[in-house]
Amino acid sequence: MARRLFALLAALGALLTLALPSSAHRGAAAPAPFTFDVAADRPGGPPVLLQFLVAARSPADAERAVSAAVAALPVEPREPAASAAWRPWGWAWSDAELPVPVAYNPTGAPPAAGPQAVIAGLEAWSSVEGSRFRFRYAGITDRVASILEAGPDGENVISWVHLPCDRGCVLGLTSKEEAREVDMLLNSNPNALRELGLETVLDWRTVILHELGHMAGLEHSCPAPWGPCTPDEVAAVMYFQYTGINRALAPDDRAGIRALYPAAPAGPAPGPVRVALEPGWNLHVLPGLEPAAAAAALPCLQAAYVFDGASWRRWARTLPPSLVTLDEFPLQSPAWLYAASPCTADLPLP
Structure with a gap:
């Protein structure tokens, strides 16, 4: 044997x-x-x-x-x-x-x-x-x-x-x-x-x-x-x-x-975040972008509101800069987005 x-x-x-x-x-x-x-x-x-x-x-x-x-x-x-x-x-x-x-x-x-x-x-x-x-x-x-x-x-x-x-x-x-x-x-x-x-x-x-x-x-x-x-x-x-x-x-x-024992290969780099807006109010978590950059990619976007735990921060196309209190979308918090018409865009991660 x-x-x-x-x-x-x-x-x-x-x-x-x-x-x-x-x-x-x-x-x-x-x-x-x-x-x-x-x-x-x-x-x-x-x-x-x-x-x-x-x-x-x-x-x-x-x-x-x-x-x-x-x-x-x-x-x-x-x-x-x-x-x-x-x-x-x-x-x-x-x-x-x-x-x-x-x-x-x-x-x-x-x-x-x-x-x-x-x-x-x-x-x-x-x-x-x-x-x-x-x-x-x-x-x-x-x-x-x-x-x-x-x-x-x-x-x-x-x-x-x-x-x-x-x-x-x-x-x-x-x-x-x-x-x-x-x-x-x-x-x-x-x-x-x-x-x-x-x-x-x-x-x-x-x-x-x-x-x-x-x-x-x-x-x-x-x-x-x-x-x-x-x-x-x-x-x-x-x-x-x-x-x-x-x-x-x-x-x-x-x-x-x-x-x-080579290190595990890095996973694929995270791709862009696809955001699709319908007319009216939409709730989304957006990448950490400035509202102006998101609005440039989403022409239907008219206004955005984010609650920071104490108050609402706002952005709108028609607001004068002195009244804008939202300077960047937080990575983990949802935002209310108002769209005048449907539009879709792939927003890059920061």
Whole structure:
């Protein structure tokens, strides 16, 4: 019996680029991106595909980092590796699913990764001009990313887990499944940077902002590790390597979310208002025009009265300007119009 495969894209939220090597690693090669696909089974749940992008100094180090991360998760790797039958990004959020709710489990988070780091990222991706995509902060949850459990639980969750780091490190992965659920799993191992030989402080807001781009459905701005990458792609939050603090979406990021979720096309511009008058008094709501402009289009119009809530304002062709008290038809109030004969006109909106 064919089994329904649930695809999971594990995209590294922040690959580490070399800053200042520590004394333990001076002279060693800079961390480089490596990719690995691991098909795995979840006890009691659907199978998954883990797509790792790892910062390491050699392919051997990268393989060790992936093996250690897989061993720390409740999955059993398959042999051979997954084929193209897996579909890691087979869908985007539908309009009915917007805004996408995302809950946060802060258990195990470093002090600098409080709820505000998540909220800031959600707001950044939700406020791109020209895009209809929206996140919604769903508050604190006690659930964890479903990759740690049997399978989808119906909630989009950001949570933390301690993954080993030994000369190579997966900082974050985003899992997307055919069950219309996306989760983010972040590595709470405080030794990640030290073991990679980096004398810098990891900015978790940058990592979370990047991973939220994956939760929205974006790939990396530049295909890793093949390239070459343009300057705009390197400057993007969705660049495949961590290059330091980057808390603001770049033009390439905004273009990506617009392409995936363009703003709904504007409806047709409101057309003119057709006004048909019969001889005698007529009651109409007219566009916000001056009476003289309406009279020019409606030659049968002789007089108009509008009640403003306190008194009647008036206009008539034969009234001297000093006695005219109606200078513009209000948009929402009906007007009494006196016509000497039938006439019809399309009056433009202001």
